[in-house]
Amino acid sequence: MEEERVKEEALQIIGVFQALPRLVVFDLDYTLWPFYCECRSKREMPCLYPHAMGILKALKDKGINIAIASRSPTPDIAKTFLDKLGIQSMFVAQEIFSSWTHKTEHFQRIHRRTGVTFKSMLFFDDEGRNIEAVSKMGVTSILVDNGVNLEKLRSGLRKFALASVSCNRKQVE
Numbered sequence: 001m002e003e004e005r006v007k008e009e010a011l012q013i014i015g016v017f018q019a020l021p022r023l024v025v026f027d028l029d030y031t032l033w034p035f036y037c038e039c040r041s042k043r044e045m046p047c048l049y050p051h052a053m054g055i056l057k058a059l060k061d062k063g064i065n066i067a068i069a070s071r072s073p074t075p076d077i078a079k080t081f082l083d084k085l086g087i088q089s090m091f092v093a094q095e096i097f098s099s100w101t102h103k104t105e106h107f108q109r110i111h112r113r114t115g116v117t118f119k120s121m122l123f124f125d126d127e128g129r130n131i132e133a134v135s136k137m138g139v140t141s142i143l144v145d146n147g148v149n150l151e152k153l154r155s156g157l158r159k160f161a162l163a164s165v166s167c168n169r170k171q172v173e
């Protein structure tokens, strides 16, 4: 499916949900692109997973901010690739640094930078330990197995909407 069609479908999926995240956070390696950027050269031209660009653009169109949380040990390569792909400026926060924590530090920084609460964030990553640690912070977190795609976007937004319903119910009780 080409980028425009993915974007159209992503816009439709987003349009279904009333409770939407204020910020969607993406891992890089094996979530937005199909490789570890530390194993690549800056001179290469990177590619994203087939649905990734359409999804990023649809989120931006709907006024939903996007950010990056990556434990890559080579932030310079990651940033060069984001630049080459023309998407560097789309992200309101880019936390790219290696860390022993499973991205909890990344999310603390993203929260400080954006002011968005963990409850209002949705996160996509391909590593179970990151998903586990970050979901404990209150972030709706989705494990991807073959990069981010429309199916994962739908299940992420659904999970987020369900979490916010049960959250509101708790406030009323």
Ligand SMILES: [Mg+2]
Pocket: 027, 028, 029, 030, 031, 125, 126, 127
């Ligand atoms: Mg990854």
